[in-house]
Amino acid sequence: MLRTHTCGELRLSNVDQQVTLAGWVQTVRDKGGVLWIDLRDRYGLVQLILEEGVSASNLFEAARTLGREYVVKATGKVVERKSKNPNIPTGDIEVRVTALDVLNPAKLPPFLIEDDTDGGDDLRMKYRYLDLRRNTVRRNLELRHKMAQQTRIYMDGQGFIEVETPVLIKSTPEGARDFVVPSRMNPGEFYALPQSPQTFKQLLMVSGFDRYYQIVKCFRDEDLRADRQPEFTQIDCEMSFIEQEDILQMFEGLVRHLFKTVKNIDLPEVPRMTYAEAMSLYGSDKPDTRFGMKFVELKGTFDTVDLTSGKNFGVFDSAELVVGICVPGGASYTRKQIDELTEWVKRPQIGAKGLIYVRYNEDRTLKSSVDKFYSEDDLMQWVARFNGEGETCQPGDLILIISGEAAKARKQLSELRLEMGSRLGLRKPDEFKALWVLDFPLLEYGEDEHRPGEGRWFAMHHPFTSPKPEDIPLLDTDPGAVRANAYDMVINGTEVGGGSIRIFQRELQARMFALLGFSPEEAKAQFGFLMDAFEFGAPPHGGIAFGFDRLCSIFGGADSIRDFIAFPKNNSGRDVMIDSPSVISQAQLDELKIKPVA
Amino acid sequence: MLRTHTCGELRLSNVDQQVTLAGWVQTVRDKGGVLWIDLRDRYGLVQLILEEGVSASNLFEAARTLGREYVVKATGKVVERKSKNPNIPTGDIEVRVTALDVLNPAKLPPFLIEDDTDGGDDLRMKYRYLDLRRNTVRRNLELRHKMAQQTRIYMDGQGFIEVETPVLIKSTPEGARDFVVPSRMNPGEFYALPQSPQTFKQLLMVSGFDRYYQIVKCFRDEDLRADRQPEFTQIDCEMSFIEQEDILQMFEGLVRHLFKTVKNIDLPEVPRMTYAEAMSLYGSDKPDTRFGMKFVELKGTFDTVDLTSGKNFGVFDSAELVVGICVPGGASYTRKQIDELTEWVKRPQIGAKGLIYVRYNEDRTLKSSVDKFYSEDDLMQWVARFNGEGETCQPGDLILIISGEAAKARKQLSELRLEMGSRLGLRKPDEFKALWVLDFPLLEYGEDEHRPGEGRWFAMHHPFTSPKPEDIPLLDTDPGAVRANAYDMVINGTEVGGGSIRIFQRELQARMFALLGFSPEEAKAQFGFLMDAFEFGAPPHGGIAFGFDRLCSIFGGADSIRDFIAFPKNNSGRDVMIDSPSVISQAQLDELKIKPVA
Structure with a gap:
């Protein structure tokens, strides 16, 4: 082994031990005749120290020339640190270096090897082996x-x-497209992955x-x-x-x-839910159940009284489904914010024709975009239904409604529900709800x-x-x-x-x-x-x-x-690091008895 | 679960329990109004029993029609067996069946589902899913x-x-041939496996x-x-x-x-050995060290005295290497057996020009195929060298010698050594020697x-x-x-x-x-x-x-x-069970922009 310890394991109990470490130079600080080197490996970070006049002068000068990401081997004695670093497990000690070998120098990496790197996606993928050095x-x-x-x-x-x-099997017509592998021993035939x-x-x-x-x-x-x-x-x-x-x-x-x-x-x-329930309560067969905002239908399912008809609102009258969610605290949304949401659902990716809102104000008054057609009593009936199925709709909330062909309306409202969940911070990455x-x-x-x-x-x-x-x-x-x-x-x-x-x-x-x-x-x-x-x-x-x-x-x-x-491909199916796929030789094509056609 | 227990787990301690088992019918024996059914699953074999006049008659008649490999579910009571079967872990008990469901009938398998099957390689591979049922x-x-x-x-x-x-990487010219995968998104380009x-x-x-x-x-x-x-x-x-x-x-x-x-x-x-040692002692870089018969050179390596020259035996005089092994107990080989060995090394797969033997008889006399050229004293010197390097050559043994160009002679003798090891039963599959x-x-x-x-x-x-x-x-x-x-x-x-x-x-x-x-x-x-x-x-x-x-x-x-x-391919790279590789559709070829050429 080129080391006696890893960069992550030295503690106060190791003080006075002679150790040899190997790893990558994370940083070199040079201040007032003292050199501090942070040495990194998979297991952690450890501080090396050299002092002008104390360390051998050729050693000190050599250490001064170390660059980021140099691979080095360092031998020295573990000593207690004067100013401890509580942020890293080795923060109580440092290693006074008495011998130093550069095992391999390094060119300056094209981006910082740090948790928050300055490298963009493309650069990080091209140098994925450097990206993989980052702790995250x-x-x-x-x-x-x-x-x-x-x-x-x-x-x-x-x-x-x-x-x-x-892995080498047979192509089948059902399902997604297969990758295929021409067989050299059986010309004209192919395996599939x-x-x-x-x-x-x-x-x-x-x-x-x-x-x-x-x-x-x-x-x-x-x-x-x-x-x-x-x-x-x-x-x-x-x-x-x-x-x-x-x-x-x-x-x-x-x-x-x-x-x-x-x-x-x-x-x-x-918990368990049928597909039918999931579609009716969330408009999706994979609902995010970290938050509520379940669907409430004002018109649509057979056993529910239609609360929208007879008021000459053509949009709802002609709709197969009128369905909404109640956004907690949403009544504070301004008209401008609601207009922006309306534009959001009308984007081609979502494809809704429009968005109806009912604002349930803190003072229990109601304001909606369909006030022309529905009285406050009508709207209060809607609110009542939103309070009926395990969901609540309280003063201060906002009801958002989408209508139209049932399958489309459900899909559109499902997208809106997720968006509102995100905007309200209800989709926490560290909270887990399985279903x-x-x-x-x-x-x-x-x-x-x-x-x-x-x-x-x-x-x-x-x-x-x-x-x-x-x-x-x-x-x-x-x-x-x-x-x-x-x-x-x-x-x-x-x-x-x-x-x-x-x-x-x-x-x-x-x-x-x-x-x-x-x-x-x-x-x-x-x-x-x-x-x-x-x-x-x-x-x-x-x-x-x-x-x-x-x-x-x-x-x-x-x-x-x-x-x-570890080594993903980009959206064109390319591995930009190894530059694959690539052309193969004519000899290979000949052996496989295949020919690319334009 | 369709069962309460597996077919391998019932013991005397389960007696009087009501159990439900599921598995495959291994055998049905019908004798004097008693039916015994061996039911099999991955975990073992268990005996079911039904008796005419005791079991319900429709049940008994149904059980009588069960064929080999039928998948059945059986419920009944565990009872102690009258005549125990010490060969299987469940041999102390049997299950008196009170209910029986055929979950799936089975056609007669094309070969016996037993340790020693009557199925040939091709048949077993075509029905690999049946072959995999065999315990072995x-x-x-x-x-x-x-x-x-x-x-x-x-x-x-x-x-x-x-x-x-x-798995989808890039083709490289060095080494063996790559399997390649045409890229649809990057026409004319290929991944390699x-x-x-x-x-x-x-x-x-x-x-x-x-x-x-x-x-x-x-x-x-x-x-x-x-x-x-x-x-x-x-x-x-x-x-x-x-x-x-x-x-x-x-x-x-x-x-x-x-x-x-x-x-x-x-x-x-x-143990460890250099490549050079392995080649000189075994003629192979992967010697089987379960047995001896190390190579002894009579002529060849620079620091060894040539024991073959000056006797006008042209074959050895012109050879780069003269090298032999001592086969323990081989002196009992008849002339006919040695002739057969000579033919064996002369087969094209081995390619030796011939084989020289020296029989070291029990009475310490020597008999060789080169008696015309070498005296008994000469031969005794050879025997002495065979006794010199950790190897022994005793009365009753047989020295076999190959000569010629060094690399070829080593390879040929290495094959002969393995063959002799096999013939003498020295290559035991349950003995393990690593190197x-x-x-x-x-x-x-x-x-x-x-x-x-x-x-x-x-x-x-x-x-x-x-x-x-x-x-x-x-x-x-x-x-x-x-x-x-x-x-x-x-x-x-x-x-x-x-x-x-x-x-x-x-x-x-x-x-x-x-x-x-x-x-x-x-x-x-x-x-x-x-x-x-x-x-x-x-x-x-x-x-x-x-x-x-x-x-x-x-x-x-x-x-x-x-x-x-689990699912191997044959020597033509075919999976004969799924019949792969196979032709793919013109639509697939068109999408991939490739064309098979004759």
Whole structure:
């Protein structure tokens, strides 16, 4: 070893010891013939000291020339500091240097290696190896390591076996776009990189593995939003001989174990909500439940009296849904602030036609943007409804209302709710609210990518998800009404995991493929092996997958997953540090028997 | 849960309990109105019993129709067995079934789900999910899981951080062939799948991560031998501020930890040998040290007297090397057996011109195939040399000698030595001998793949391996003599891990690339990011990578890695179960802007 101690471990108890340290020069201060050097490694920071006239003069002069980020080895004696630094664990001591080796000099880094760096995103990504030196980024990856460790401890403790599934698999038409890999040994043929180990984990259940998990890289060739990566990591799990309740218990247990061991937080029992409830109360299947502002419908659901009709307000009269939230303390919003909110919801990203407000003043008077149509009595009825469903709407609050086609209005109000939550500081990164969302629809209707203008059913989760047994008769009559045995775990408004009970009978699986527009031949070509497997003794099974990058970022209280990935790619799918992807040689193309076309 | 207990856990203490079990029907025996069903799951086997006239008759008749591998759920009472089965842990009890559900029927499997199956390789691979049901295969994967667990426990305990490095990286010209992935977002450009995370782990050292590891998938597009897979798993490790000795200690510790925790074997301190010694004593850089039969040179090394010359035996006189092994007890070999051995070494895979033997009879007489040229006195001198170097050659033994060009003769004799070890039962799968091989040459000379007929230097380990500091001057004068700070761990004649101390200075790295035939422009285009990184404060570092599939197979006492991989590919790189690789759609090709060419 080139060191006897790390830069983080020396204490008063080490005083008088001869030590050798190695690390990076963080700073050099040179004042009145005294040199202080802060030496840094992964474990901490320690102060070295040299004094003109006391230290050997060649040593002192050499130390004077050290630059930031030089890699050095220093030997010396640990002494107690005169002026202690309570901010660092080694702050009671310093090391009087008697020998110093520059192991490697360093050019001036293009940005400061400090918690708050002056480097912009592009520069930090190009020199990611320097960015990773910053405590904040390194701590994110240490958190990730701990999350993976604790996940494995929990899963191992529950009798799960980690099995590695293949990375070179087969392209399938359903779902997102695959990355493919040309096969040199089988010219004209391609492997695909897995979007998930779905079929393999189900086959492991057919094999009797009973409890499987894997922390595994998956791949999706999608146009990247700020918060997606072409390669991402899942905690992938599957169990046999279980029902939905067993999965919910098991993986609620995982999430609570992680909160306890990684954050020392006792997460309470995770509440549950159906998809239908989530959509009606939050307009979203992944509601942020750190705060209230639940949706209240003034018009829309069948069993509720319409409080908006008969007043000649055409906007509401023609709307399928009139729905609002009550913003606590919002009555203090000025007209100008409300106009700004109106503009906010009218932006193309949100797409609302407008925003109606009702200000419930402290003096219990009401003021709204629809005073022309609705009397104060009418409005008070609205307020009463906002006080009716576990929500409260008090004097001093502000009701914001959106109307129109139901699905759109819900989505728009959901965005507004989140925005108001953020503006009011109700979405605290260090507060954690988990939620199970259950009973997702099995199918959703959409445009057939191969027949523009024509529609077809798509699997909402994936084609292997089991319909609820009691809804199976609806498959023929009303596919859109079939509920799935599918569930998502949502934390702080982000879907961190999702799964389902799977189909395990060949006939039902074949029926599902047919519903999704596969011909029997296509189904056999793509998933014949799985349907065959179901005929050789497949147990009832189900599972879940957690987005590990996302889970880490939520635990770290951050918005972006990128800071929790050592070497992420940018929005064009490029690694700007290694400059990849890149052209390959003609010889490689020839061997693979492929040709780029313009 | 669809069960109260697993099939492996019921004991006498459970007698009289009402239990529900779920699993696969292993066998049904029907004799004299009694039905015995062996029910199997991952955890074990349990016997169910139904009796005609005692069990409800519809239940009894239903049970009678159960076939092999049916998935059933059975409820009943645990009772003590009349005739116990000491061979299984549940052999003291059986379950009197009172309710039975067929969860899924099963077609007759194409081969027996038993330890010794009747399924051939191809059939087992096509129905791998059934093959994985067999105890032997499942136990291999359980061993693998345990190996990974214990690896992480050791590495975590030593302060290593597991960091995930990217799978979509950049193609590099050095080393084996890359798998590539066309980029849709960057048409005409390709990612490559990593052959190892080599550069990334070095960058993590530049980042100050200090101790990194990862159990990680790697990829190599090579023509597959029986024991290679296009995707394989490494235990990949790197450390900073260390010297070779630190790496050897740390990872000898890992291997000993694995032997202790997984096999309950106390592996002694791992002996060390230089590459030069290994080649001269075993003709191999990965000697199997479970047995002796070390090489003894009769002619060849400079400081040894040539015992073969001056006798007009042209074969030896013209040979660069005359080298032999002494086979214990081999004097009992008949002439016919020796002839067969001679044919064995002359096969094209070995390629020897011939084999000379000296039989040292029990009565101390000598008989050889070169009696025409060498007297009994001459031969006795040979025997004496075989007794001189820690080896013994006793009456009753057989000396086998190969001669010719030194490198070839060593390789041929090495193969013969292993063959004789196998024939004599000296290569026991449950005996483990580990060895460090040190001081590999830095470079080896070979044909330039781009300029047929011309030679160039190749990195023996990889281009990032550091020459021994004392050998650096030889880089200019005698590159082939430069030794590397590189090391392999060998167990039972298989290289299970290898690594090196790395270059960490830009100038030396550039010099290395130049030696390997890179132009400065090529070096910059391919590895500029790494050489840049070396200028921003790179610490001395080094590491190692273990072949995890191989390590598991050795721990499992098996020859092939395939049985330790859940879903392996065949020798053509095909997964015959999912039928991959496969053609992809024209739409996919169009999006990727590539075209297969004939």
